[in-house]
Amino acid sequence: MTPVSIDLALQRCIEPDCGARFGLNEQLYVCPHCGGLLEIENETNALPDAEALRRLWQSRLASSDERDRSGVWRYRELLPFSEDAPIVSLAEGNTPLYDAPRAARYCGLNALQLKHQGCNPTGSFKDTGMTTAVTQARILGARTVVCASTGNTAASLAAYAARAGLKCAILVPRGQVSHAKLAQSLDYGGVVLEIDGNFDDAMRIIRELAEDESIYLVNSINPFRIEGQKTVAAELLQQCAWQVPDHVVVPGGNLGNSAAFGKGFKELFELGIVDRLPRLQVIQAEGAAPFAQLFARREQDSTGDSSPTLIPVKHPQTLATAIKIGAPVSWKKALRAVTQTGGRVSSVSEQEIADAKAIIGRDGIGCEPASATTVAGIKRMVNDGVIDRAEKVVAVLTGHLLKDADYIIKYHQDSLYTHDRASNRSKEERRIAGTFSNPPVRVKATRAAIPEATLPSRFPRHATPNPSSSALCIGAYWSAFEIFQVLWQGA
Numbered sequence: 166m167t168p169v170s171i172d173l174a175l176q177r178c179i180e181p182d183c184g185a186r187f188g189l190n191e192q193l194y195v196c197p198h199c200g201g202l203l204e205i206e207n208e209t210n211a212l213p214d215a216e217a218l219r220r221l222w223q224s225r226l227a228s229s230d231e232r233d234r235s236g237v238w239r240y241r242e243l244l245p246f247s248e249d250a251p252i253v254s255l256a257e258g259n260t261p262l263y264d265a266p267r268a269a270r271y272c273g274l275n276a277l278q279l280k281h282q283g284c285n286p287t288g289s290f291k292d293t294g295m296t297t298a299v300t301q302a303r304i305l306g307a308r309t310v311v312c313a314s315t316g317n318t319a320a321s322l323a324a325y326a327a328r329a330g331l332k333c334a335i336l337v338p339r340g341q342v343s344h345a346k347l348a349q350s351l352d353y354g355g356v357v358l359e360i361d362g363n364f365d366d367a368m369r370i371i372r373e374l375a376e377d378e379s380i381y382l383v384n385s386i387n388p389f390r391i392e393g394q395k396t397v398a399a400e401l402l403q404q405c406a407w408q409v410p411d412h413v414v415v416p417g418g419n420l421g422n423s424a425a426f427g428k429g430f431k432e433l434f435e436l437g438i439v440d441r442l443p444r445l446q447v448i449q450a451e452g453a454a455p456f457a458q459l460f461a462r463r464e465q466d467s468t469g470d471s472s473p474t475l476i477p478v479k480h481p482q483t484l485a486t487a488i489k490i491g492a493p494v495s496w497k498k499a500l501r502a503v504t505q506t507g508g509r510v511s512s513v514s515e516q517e518i519a520d521a522k523a524i525i526g527r528d529g530i531g532c533e534p535a536s537a538t539t540v541a542g543i544k545r546m547v548n549d550g551v552i553d554r555a556e557k558v559v560a561v562l563t564g565h566l567l568k569d570a571d572y573i574i575k576y577h578q579d580s581l582y583t584h585d586r587a588s589n590r591s592k593e594e595r596r597i598a599g600t601f602s603n604p605p606v607r608v609k610a611t612r613a614a615i616p617e618a619t620l621p622s623r624f625p626r627h628a629t630p631n632p633s634s635s636a637l638c639i640g641a642y643w644s645a646f647e648i649f650q651v652l653w654q655g656a
């Protein structure tokens with residue numbers, strides 16, 4: 166196997182009128198000539214053919230090599246690192262692809278699969294990009310790594326910086342990050358700076374800080390983050406036995422993830438690993454949807470203007486705090502990915518997000534609010550005829566259910582409210598209905614106080630109980646009459 170040599174990859178400006186190229190070890194985040202975003206261009210001529218690569222990646226699933234146990238480094242032929250790169254890994258990736266029959270019915274689909282990126286080591290998809298970004302930080306000899314974050318990037322960076330023995334500083338919007346994410350960053354030893362502003366303010370400040378070369382910025386503007394995240398496309402398609410789904414649906418915030426999926430799918434297609442591209446569908450929350458607005462303007466524009474501009478949302482609002490972003494950095498890359506794959510960008514309401522989230526929970530899977538935009542968006546697209554009920558659809562869940570427990574408890578207790586206090590809506594109008602709520606029931610500590618209706622349903626009268634569990638059940642719920650009935654039937 167010939168690894169991709171570091172000499173054969175480079176950084177390139179994505180602006181068509183510029184396209185400037187830079188070495189991999191130049192510490193850049195945007196093009197110094199035109200300010201355009203940078204991406205990694207891998208030289209893939211030296212790679213084996215598609216069949217050999219598929220076989221190699223399959224064989225690595227049984228390997229105990231540290232790199233093969235990572236769902237990112239297992240696909241290292243796609244990455245711009247040499248064989249001896251000093252990788253920083255927590256065995257990220259390797260996330261399950263679940264069937265979700267209940268969510269499928271809710272959306273009006275025959276079947277739906279959920280790729281659960283919340284099963285990464287720090288509970289979000291960020292780990293798949295952080296392993297490559299922090300590895301690059303090591304290669305560059307950086308001493309401090311920094312990011313702006315709505316919480317998950319922070320938690321992930323703090324963990325990987327700890328593994329690498331690097332200092333880590335994180336800028337988060339004060340009061341807008343869930344406790345779980347904050348707790349992770351603190352425990353992993355990151356220096357957490359809470360700013361009086363939103364994520365976009367944090368992003369602006371961190372970009373200024375990163376002008377100092379000893380500081381390495383690892384937000385998704387960093388093209389090495391995107392390289393790691395793009396391998397999720399390979400893992401997903403491998404789990405589908407290289408049968409390409411019709412639609413892959415992702416939440417959109419800063420749009421690094423959308424950009425990464427687009428790049429991953431395109432590279433696998435160009436290598437002949439797959440024979441077509443899935444449609445990349447990006448879903449935003451209605452109150453933080455500058456990308457969906459841009460897409461709608463573009464569709465309405467009869468002049469066919471191919472160079473639209475994103476108009477930032479000044480005060481983004483959503484309870485899905487992970488994607489509460491008004492000026493997404495990677496929108497140009499994401500737009501290219503959506504366009505190339507024939508996908509769309511849409512937005513969904515807070516109520517739709519909350520209900521979709523509860524339904525994902527009922528499949529025994531669960532996710533954080535931002536991730537649930539996907540299922541809410543799919544339901545809408547099926548309704549609107551964009552997705553046919555028989556098509557193969559995969560939704561990408563980006564964060565773990567426990568990332569935002571407060572939201573969940575409030576939904577199930579009917580006390581979840583949107584934050585748009587500036588508007589003249591009353592508190593009641595801002596309430597998210599607990600459509601599928603499942604509130605806890607408070608009872609006195611006596612058997613008599615346990616209301617019959619709240620007990621789990623008993624065995625159907627004519628079913629034979631599982632002998633191993635019958636002792637437990639007898640003690641818990643059965644009356645003498647019911648025990649007699651079952652014994653009599655079994656005789």
Ligand code: F0G
Pocket residue numbers: 289291313314315316317318319385416417418419420421422423487488533535536563564
């Ligand atoms: N889902 C979750 C759970 C996220 O944490 C994020 C982004 C997204 C979706 C959106 O992904 O930004 O690549 O479009 N969280 C970032 C953070 C901004 O700081 O943790 P994106």
